[in-house]
Amino acid sequence: MRERTLVKDLAARQDGPVTLGGWVEKLRDQKRIQFVILRDESGDVQVTYPRPQVDGNPVEDDALAATISGLTNGSFVWVTGRLVHDERVKLGGLEIQLENLEVVTLADPETPIADDTSIDKRLDWRFLDLRRSEMNLVFRIQTTIEHAWREYWAENDFVEIHSPKLMSSPSESNAELFKLEYFETVAYLAQSPQFYKQMAMMAGFGRIFEIGPVFRADPSFTSRHATEFVSVDIEVSWIESHEDIMAIQEQLMVRAISAVKEKHGAEILERFGVDVVVPTVPFPRIPLAEAMDIVAARGHEITRGGDMDPEGERQIAAHVAETLGHEFVFLTDYPAKVRPFYHMRHEHDQNLTKSYDLIWRGTEITTGAQREHRLDVLTEQVKQKGLEPEGLQTYLDYFKFGAPAHGGFGMGLLRVIMLLLHQPNIREVGYLFRGPNRLEP
Secondary structure, X not given: OOOOOOHHHOOOOOOEEEEEEEEXXXXXEOOXXXXXEEEEOOEEEEXXXXXXXXXXXXXXXXXXXXXXXXXXXXXXXXXXXXXXXXOOOOOOOEEEEEEEEEEEEOOXXXXXXXXXXXXXXXXXXXXXXXXXXXXXXXXXXHHHHHHHHHHHHHHOOOEEOOOOOEEOOOOOOHHHXXXXXXXXXXXXXXXXXXXXXXXXXXXXXXEEEEEEEEEOOOOOOOOOOOOEEEEEEEEEEOOOOHHHHHXXXXXXXXXXXXXXXXXXXXXXXXXXXXXXXOOOOOOOEXXXXXXXXXXXXXXXXXXXXXXXXXXXXXXXXXXXXXXXXXXXXXXXXOEHHHOOOOEOEOOOOOOEEOEEEEEEOOEXXXXXXXXXXXXXXXXXXXXHOOOOHXXXXXXXXXXXXXXXXXXXXXXXXXXXXXXXXXXXXXXXXXXXXXXXXXXXX
16 A cells, blocks of 8 residues: 555655645646646645746646546646645645646536535435545544443443334334334334333343444435434433433533644634534523523513424523523423323423533424333333333333333434534534435435
């Protein structure tokens, strides 16, 4: 394998020979000098080739000049030349004085998308859209976030699990399930790893996490919904209440955002115009009933019946930003009627659950709760939701042989990245989007 230098490493190198591999971002084919803007996965650099001259005119049969003239935007090439540090060069103060160029593949000259192409069209040609430096940054940020979380989990004795995505029965509700043929029977795509996370608690794992796909047969076309998305989940034993889970989530968010700011902050400001703000802890906490009163006082009526709607989330976030100067807020103590059967109820009020949603800049990114670990209480709550215990027998069996007090959360990874970068849509920050009308590419 030939030695290849990345653009990002050029600044630290001394002037001299260098070999790069990338694609042609722009070509300026002038009479006396040719310019190629070469891009790789780490950045852009200017490549120059002064055409050989005879009596002030370019040599017509120069093979290298002819190769450059035949390049198209997007073509992949090897470039060999001399690195020169020159502060006059606008693009990073660096230049490659070309000695040889090898065409790996020529691109079709008619590109199907441009910078102003709609998101739906860009999704049709996502592999081209992902060549943009902004998109490359998005996925480096995603990598940094997940790495920061994994560091925290490793430091705090969490165990990673990979739960199955094919299930024999619903995990939460029949309404949002994808059903498929499975040999002589049927299976469902998991809409949550919830049951398997709790199984790990009864298995004595203590603390677990999972980053993996989940599936929701939800015909929503909003900016924050998808039919397949990446869920970030934890479950923890020996907790006192959902407050313990909220404290862990605060630490995770601060760890990730701090890592992003340190590693990518300057580039995010340059590419997205966003100054990354590391939140202070603790995050504000507001009981849902109080939050609804605040939202109502701001002129928005919530008609969902016990749950916060998207406009309500935006209004309560605005209130917290104005009064407390914080981008995050925990909404707590949701009514049992809008929460799953496995959420634990408050001792002093059986109509309320020990649960929360985390709102970031007006959008919910997480639902968390303490789980009900007492089998008799859990079975009764199943019945109260109109479900048959027999249909959940495998799950209920987890609790027959001892269960610790436990809780956890599920968080949407793309919502975190979308809000961090102030983007309008999760489609902008995901690799390949899946929605009610999109299964390709």
